[in-house]
Amino acid sequence: MEFAKYQGLGNDFVVVDxxxxxxxxxxxxxVRQLCDRRWGxxxxxxxxxxxxxxxxxxxxxxxNGDGSEPEMxxxxxxxxxxxVADQHQGICPDALTIETMAGPxxxxxxxxxxxxxxxxxPHLEPAAIPTTLxxxxxxxxxxxxxxxxxxxxxxxxxxxxxxxxIPVADVxxxxxxxxxxxxxxxxxxxxxxxxxxxxxxxxxxxRLRTWERGAGLTMACGTGACAAVVAAHLLGLSQRKxxxxxxxxxxxxxxxxxxxxxxxxxxxxxxxxxxALDPTEDGAxxxxxxxxxxxxxxxxxxxxxxxxxxxELAANSLARRTQRRGGTPLPPPGEPVPDWGHRGH
Numbered sequence: 001m002e003f004a005k006y007q008g009l010g011n012d013f014v015v016v017d018x019x020x021x022x023x024x025x026x027x028x029x030x031v032r033q034l035c036d037r038r039w040g041x042x043x044x045x046x047x048x049x050x051x052x053x054x055x056x057x058x059x060x061x062x063x064n065g066d067g068s069e070p071e072m073x074x075x076x077x078x079x080x081x082x083x084v085a086d087q088h089q090g091i092c093p094d095a096l097t098i099e100t101m102a103g104p105x106x107x108x109x110x111x112x113x114x115x116x117x118x119x120x121x122p123h124l125e126p127a128a129i130p131t132t133l134x135x136x137x138x139x140x141x142x143x144x145x146x147x148x149x150x151x152x153x154x155x156x157x158x159x160x161x162x163x164x165x166i167p168v169a170d171v172x173x174x175x176x177x178x179x180x181x182x183x184x185x186x187x188x189x190x191x192x193x194x195x196x197x198x199x200x201x202x203x204x205x206x207r208l209r210t211w212e213r214g215a216g217l218t219m220a221c222g223t224g225a226c227a228a229v230v231a232a233h234l235l236g237l238s239q240r241k242x243x244x245x246x247x248x249x250x251x252x253x254x255x256x257x258x259x260x261x262x263x264x265x266x267x268x269x270x271x272x273x274x275x276a277l278d279p280t281e282d283g284a285x286x287x288x289x290x291x292x293x294x295x296x297x298x299x300x301x302x303x304x305x306x307x308x309x310x311x312e313l314a315a316n317s318l319a320r321r322t323q324r325r326g327g328t329p330l331p332p333p334g335e336p337v338p339d340w341g342h343r344g345h
Contacts, residue, residue: 003275005271007268008075008267010249012042014046015046017083024048026048044212045064064213072101075220077117094109100160102159103160116262119223125138126156129163130162131162148178157226163193163223165231166197167237169199180195184213194221197209206232207244209246219247219248222263233255
């Protein structure tokens with residue numbers, strides 16, 4: 001299978017072109033294999049470029065490194081737009097409509113490798129995120145959430161996928177590897193959530209560290225940066241157009257007066273190649289299960305059989321094979337097998 005590796009602010013993806021040829025539908029096992037940084041290509045996720053279904057230019061499916069399939073990915077869609085341009089030697093429509101599970105997104109190429117994406121409107125109602133925080137249909141702004149003994153103030157936003165934004169004085173002081181998964185899987189978020197800790201540098205500049213749902217600690221999150229600017233503005237901490245500094249670089253987010261959020265940032269191809277995938281678990285499950293069962297039986301036999309018993313079984317087996325080849329008849333069951341080795345047989 002041919003692939004291209006792309007990154008946007010260090011958030012990296014294996015991109016596969018499935019717009020022609022046989023349908024591509026990788027299993028979770030195959031996705032994990034591709035994303036494994038020791039045994040595979042290594043990536044935060046896998047992106048498929050697919051034929052459109054609703055009148056767009058193409059359709060995107062994206063898979064997290066754990067094999068799950070999120071609704072959208074901001075860095076991923078920029079990488080896909082750059083991939084399409086590279087496939088056509090940079091000649092492609094100024095505006096590309098890409099169908100996603102979060103709805104159609106329009107992308108446009110900018111100078112110096114930048115890509116702008118119309119990310120659509122943010123959703124603030126609890127049911128749309130979804131979250132059990134908040135009351136009725138009011139936005140979930142600065143709601144208190146107890147996590148690992150800490151009381152966090154969470155503002156929840158959906159950019160087609162769920163986000164929890166938590167302002168802090170210094171993002172470097174946050175134990176993200178502990179708090180990130182604890183918030184991601186909190187019962188307040190029935191579909192889990194992306195988690196972002198936000199530090200305000202000025203009303204036009206924010207810092208963000210992210211724990212992505214299904215991917216863990218990442219260098220950047222495009223939809224998260226959009227959600228962070230929306231949350232910061234709702235909290236009175238920033239203007240509607242803001243630079244967001246992430247570990248992998250900077251995004252410019254513009255929450256315009258028409259309620260649509262625009263994201264601009266880089267996307268770059270790092271290399272291309274070919275990879276051979278193991279069979280899916282559906283095709284290989286029977287063989288894998290049989291091998292595992294045989295191994296378990298062998299280990300159980302070794303653990304529960306003495307050396308003397310093994311030697312006796314081996315002697316009996318040899319005697320029976322000799323008898324089948326026309327040797328001395330075997331004694332009745334229960335009687336000892338003759339020691340043929342001492343009789344010259």
